[in-house]
Each structure stands twice: as structure tokens, then as C-alpha cells.
Amino acid sequence: MIQSIDRAAKILGLLQGSRRMGITEMAAALDLPPSTVHGIVKSLQSHGLVAQQPSGNRYVLGPALLKLSSVYLDTLDVRARSMRWMHELSSRTGLASRLxxxxxxEVIVIHHNRRPDGSEQMPExxxxxxxxxxAMGKVLLAYDAAHAADVLSRPLIAxxxxxxxxxxxxxxxxxxxxxEALGFENEEAVIGEASVAAPICSDxxxxxxxxxxxxxxxxxxxxxxxxxxxxxxxxxVSRELGAPTWPRPIAAADPTDIQ
Structure with missing residues (x-):
């Protein structure tokens, strides 16, 4: 592992979730000298990966990450395959949909279809x-033992x-x-909001x-x-990705479920 890249990645990790941190805070969190952190932050800033707030000495994630994330999302086949089905899902239910x-x-929302009622909604x-x-995260945890072991090894934040x-x-x-091939959450992440999720399978x-x-x-x-x-x-969506089967209730398995 290249040490400087590892440290830069950890700094970006500290700043995720709209966090604003100063050099001293980052240095303490990473147990590194402030001068070392300052040099890495300034290098990241020169590439637009970190930005300094106009007033003060705190730093946030930079605009270049948005461009990189857009490129990443465009390479995801599951996102491309899901978009028309998500649009139809939102149209049929009148609800917002997420992928x-x-x-x-954690779970990253790689596509968001807004409620079709014309109301003002934040892009997600x-x-x-x-x-x-x-709900999406619980589904992914249920089917991925390594993911579940990692998440459950740390305190679960309320x-x-x-x-x-x-x-x-x-x-x-x-x-x-x-x-059941279904995950639920009711006001567990945001007060006043609930969701239900289902898994998507690969080929x-x-x-x-x-x-x-x-x-x-x-x-x-x-x-x-x-x-x-x-x-x-x-x-x-699973069918379009070439999935041979689709998760379903064990007690009601249907061999023709995906055909």
C-alpha cells in the first residue's frame, strides 16, 4: 500500500457526509502530525478533491469528486438497466424510488426517481x-455475509x-x-419517512x-x-441483468419466477 495515497483516502473519508474539519481535527483523527495532513490536504485541494471554506480554516469535499462520481455512476450496468423500471415503478405507485x-x-443511492406529483423534492x-x-441497506446486509460482519462489528448508531x-x-x-425478499424501515433513518426494498440479482x-x-x-x-x-x-431489472433466479419467499418458491 502506498502510504501517501492511503492517508489521502482517509482524509476524504473523514470529510464525507458534508463534514467540515480543520487541519488539527483531521490530524488528531488520523494520529498524524498537522504538517503532514496540511501537505496532503493542499495537494488534494490543488486537484479540486478538497475545498477550503471561504471564511475560516475548515475543509470540505471538493467539486472534482462530483465529476468523478458521475463517471462512476455512468459505468454501472445495474443503474442503466434499472432506470426505465424505476420510472414505471414511481408512475404506478405515485412514490419516489431509489436504487x-x-x-x-453504507448504501449509496445510485439513482433516484422523484415522486411524479410535481412537488419540490431534493435529488438523492x-x-x-x-x-x-x-431498507435497501438491510437487504444488502442480509445477502452479503462480509458486509454484515463488517457493519455489525461496530456500534450501530441511532x-x-x-x-x-x-x-x-x-x-x-x-x-x-x-x-420474504423484502426489507423494511419505518422512520429509522429520517423521521416521517419509511421505505421498503427488494433485492436485485446479477447474471x-x-x-x-x-x-x-x-x-x-x-x-x-x-x-x-x-x-x-x-x-x-x-x-x-434482475432479468435484464441475466439473473438465472430471483430471491423469493422460500415457502413459495416458483421455478418460473424469473422467466
Whole structure:
């Protein structure tokens, strides 16, 4: 491992999630001399990967990362294959839809379809959500033992009063998700918001992403029709990716499910 690159990556990691930090704070977090951190930060700043706030001596992630992330998203086949099915899903349900993949122990939204009601909504593509507090994240955790082991090895942070923070409860939920091929969260990440997610499979039958619909907590639980539309979207995306099977309730396995 090249030490300078490793340190630069750790600095970018510290600044994720709209964090603003000074040189002294970053140096303390990384247990490095402030002069070393200052030199790396200035190099990152020269490439637009880090930006200094106009007033003060704090730093944030830079605009060049946005361009790099857009290139990354454009290379994801699952995103390209999902877009028309997500549009149809939002049109049928009247709800916003999200597509997410695992990234450094969290879920990153790689595509977001807004509610089709014309209301003002924040774009969510590029947003990260802690896996344990997201319906998409729970699905990805349930089907990826390494991801789950990594997340559950650290304290689970409570984002709201409803966030599940007990590892044993999370493991029980993973078992249910594998039985039903559905993940749920109700006000666990954002107060007033709930979501339900289903897995998306690759041509090797592995779960590589999750698709979700987002609804107001006042409309919880989702209707059977919403669940059906979500499952159909997940199945169609998986089919386009060449998946030989699609996760489904074990008690109701259907060999023709993907055909």
C-alpha cells in the first residue's frame, strides 16, 4: 500500500457526509502530525478533491469528486438497466424510488426517481445512508455475509428513536428478509419517512443492489399493490441483468419466477 495515497483516502473519508474539519481535527483523527495532513490536504485541494471554506480554516469535499462520481455512476450496468423500471415503478405507485449499492459499509443511492406529483423534492443520487437504518441497506446486509460482519462489528448508531441498534435484532431481521425478499424501515433513518426494498440479482445470481420505494410514515404499512409493483420491478431489472433466479419467499418458491 502506498502510504501517501492511503492517508489521502482517509482524509476524504473523514470529510464525507458534508463534514467540515480543520487541519488539527483531521490530524488528531488520523494520529498524524498537522504538517503532514496540511501537505496532503493542499495537494488534494490543488486537484479540486478538497475545498477550503471561504471564511475560516475548515475543509470540505471538493467539486472534482462530483465529476468523478458521475463517471462512476455512468459505468454501472445495474443503474442503466434499472432506470426505465424505476420510472414505471414511481408512475404506478405515485412514490419516489431509489436504487442503492453497498459502498464502504453504507448504501449509496445510485439513482433516484422523484415522486411524479410535481412537488419540490431534493435529488438523492449520491446520498449515502447507514446500511442498518435503510431498507435497501438491510437487504444488502442480509445477502452479503462480509458486509454484515463488517457493519455489525461496530456500534450501530441511532439516527432516530426507531433505529435498530441491537446486532441480534438485526440478524433476526436478515433471516426474515431472506425468507420474504423484502426489507423494511419505518422512520429509522429520517423521521416521517419509511421505505421498503427488494433485492436485485446479477447474471451470477448474486444480490448486487436493492431497489426501494419511499413513502410517508403516515401511509405505513405499504399496500399489497405497492409491494407487488416493487417485486415486479426488482424481478424485471434482475432479468435484464441475466439473473438465472430471483430471491423469493422460500415457502413459495416458483421455478418460473424469473422467466
Amino acid at each position: 442503492g449499492v453497498e459502498l464502504f459499509g 443520487t449520491g446520498v449515502t445512508i447507514p446500511s442498518h437504518a435503510s 439516527l432516530t428513536a426507531e433505529t435498530t441498534t441491537e446486532p441480534d435484532r438485526m440478524r433476526e431481521e436478515f433471516e426474515r428478509i431472506r425468507q 451470477e445470481g448474486e444480490v448486487i443492489a436493492a431497489i426501494a420505494v419511499v413513502l410517508p410514515a403516515t401511509e405505513w404499512p405499504p399496500s399489497d399493490m405497492v409491494i407487488s409493483d416493487l417485486r415486479e420491478a426488482a424481478r424485471n
